[in-house]
Amino acid sequence: MSSVSSDDFRDSFFQECEELLEAMQDGFALMVSGAHEAETVHAVFRAVHSIKGGAGAFGFDALVAFAHHFETALDKLRSGDLEAGEETLMLFQRCGDHLADLVSAARDEAGGPLPGGEELREELDSLIGEQPQEEEGLPAFEPVVLDLDAMGEAQEGPGSISILFEPEADLFRSNNEPALLFRSLERLGRLEARADLSRVPLLEDLDPEQCHIQWQLGLETEESEGEIRAVFEFVEDACRLEISSLGAAGLEDGDLPSLEDLISVSPEASLLAETAPPPPAQTAEKTESATEKTSGGPPRGAATATIRVDLDRVDKLINLVGELVIKEAMLSQSIAQLELPSENEVSGGLESLKQLAGEIQEGVMAIRAQPVKPMFQRMARIVREAATATGKRVRLVTQGEHTEVDKTVIERLIDPLTHMIRNAVDHGLESPEARREAGKPEEGTVILSAAHRSGRVMIDISDDGGGINREKVRKIAESKGLVSPEADLSAVEIDNLLFLPGFSSKEQVSELSGRGVGLDVARSEVQTLGGRVSIASTPGEGTTFSISLPLTLAVMEGMVIEVAGQTMVVPITAIQESLQTRTAEIHSIGATGRVVANRERLVPIVDLGETFGLRRTPQNLDGHVLLMVETDSTTHCALIVDAIQDQRQVVIKSLETNYGHVHGVAAATILGDGRIALIIDPDSIIRDTVGAAGADLQLQLAR
């Protein structure tokens, strides 16, 4: 059983690359926002370095070569030879994108350099090449000892340096002697040593193996801190050492803060935190503990224990839980038929079983849930590329990137989201000149946010551009015959014209978003996920596209209905209301057409039974119910159903696995009686019966 093949290693390398690239993107995002610390640069450097190392092991030469260049440049940034300016960061981000491309090329075994790599490499070279002289004159740091966020001021001499030295037992075990260390220090300058005996316990409590004495040393020296640390080089691990510069002033006895003051507050606290804060220019605080603090920082991304699980296993589990829920429903149906007295044990037990099953289901679903962050990171790249292509300056702000959504939803959302993001940059934002004229900052902002709202996931794409030019939109729609010139359209209805197939608002087809694929495709992709898209736009202030998605593709809330003896489910999200045929105002148009007046509009009536070829539309609608369904805010239709049974959560089952796609049917589900019910797809039914330009037809009727 050789289960670990080189393929497995390869796979895990690429998985690791994904994580490393994510960490790298994170780091860049932090740097751009200006909130980065030395550790951020380190993390990015480490990520690139690890990719290079792994790639070398697998012989991805192009990847190694580029990563090496990139790494060299990052190293300059790390060592402080390079400023993290805007342009530098832009270049780095583009390099990061290129690195990601190389990784995926390597994964697809399309090795070899990719276009654009050479240019980036040259840019990197020129960036590194011109930098060093700027920082000339600074003595080199001792890399092993010094932290890299070190500032040059430490070398200012002659200065007084205060050293807190607290040996541990190991120091003595390894035959070191504080007195000898002090003598070495004395050679560097004028040394003053004070022993703090306050922690020495009474003899009966004394642990003879431990050192209870702390030394506070004052050293006046011209030597660098590195030299001082070199003295302690061999004992560093066996003592607590805090070195801080106290500025150039001569050190008088009285200048030293009394040790008692320092220690009594909090022995762990950094020494300087307690002394009166000295002028920053004169003090470079470089204590050991301080270094740890910066690297620890806020517990950002604290390592959580994770495991990698094959997706198939999770899906199998989800299926089984789905079964469990169905079985539970079947059981409760049979028990209900027994007509047991209320308050019986069976019903009570069943109730807790139901609750357990529900909780298990939720828990299992959560396994498939993934944060939208990686998707958002991809969008950051789309924005960068779109900005370059259109010559606009764009800042992407992401919010709620830890919002979790079903993995499949995320995967299938990438295309429509990419389209909308490009759209926002290309069509939404104005050119820098136009922005200046409008009194806006030249840099446009695109906000991408995700949030959970009432059991659904909302993803908003907002730009602070000029808003939708409704007049223009309407003119284009008229010229393309999508809407009649007489139609009386509201602002929302005009906005929704953007979603009509064959609509492309940019007069000059740009290479970016004018690829013949309109917003209608993006919207229908969202719809296949059970989602909906809406637009809100304010002239001069910007446009927001909102995508509302179900949390999972495994269950949904549905209305169980009956048509021609068949039980079906209508997604609750599509249903507006139900009307009694007796009271509804129904008009006939021609021999078969019928409409119902509802909320000041005439809505076409569709019989599900006839659409599905199960029966002929009944002439007399008495005893039937009209279910008002809508697609994204413009198109409505009224479905004739025989009865409404129930509203409940249904487990979504694929019809495609063993059969195929059925027109007008989204999926199937299993009801409490074990029978299969079809989940209808209102969007495709409306499209079929009302037509593609349904919005228009309806609006004309409405007049």
Place this chain on the structure above:
Amino acid sequence: MTDTTTRTSGKGREVVAFRVSGQDFCFDIMSVREIRGWTETTLLPHAQPYVKGVINLRGSVVPVVDLSERLGLGAIEPGPRHVIIITVIGSQTVGLLADVVSDILTVNEEDIQPVPEIAADEVKAYISGVVVVEGKMIRKMDLSRVLPTAIREVA
């Protein structure tokens, strides 16, 4: 005849024999997942007439094909005495509606004879050979032809 087929079982293959509208058919037992009684199906819109609908097979949605109608022998009105043979064809699970499962036989490859020329084209399209057992002629069904392509066409 029976003797030879059973004795040389080492080389033979086991097949499930069943009856559809009075005619005997069989196919490889390895394709059969289970045999169950008729259960009411949920009708599929826009489906071919021989697709009787879908049933719930332990959580999977499985289409049921009326073999009789598929083979041009006329639709059957399914009742409790009919059986659904659940088969796995490729990656699809499909239920086949038959009158009754009659036997499990061992058939040698060399006993399978070509389909006689006189057979109607409709039937011929779905059988790959015939084998005579105890004076009965059993048609060996080519499962891959029975439906998946047709079903995909509907889709």
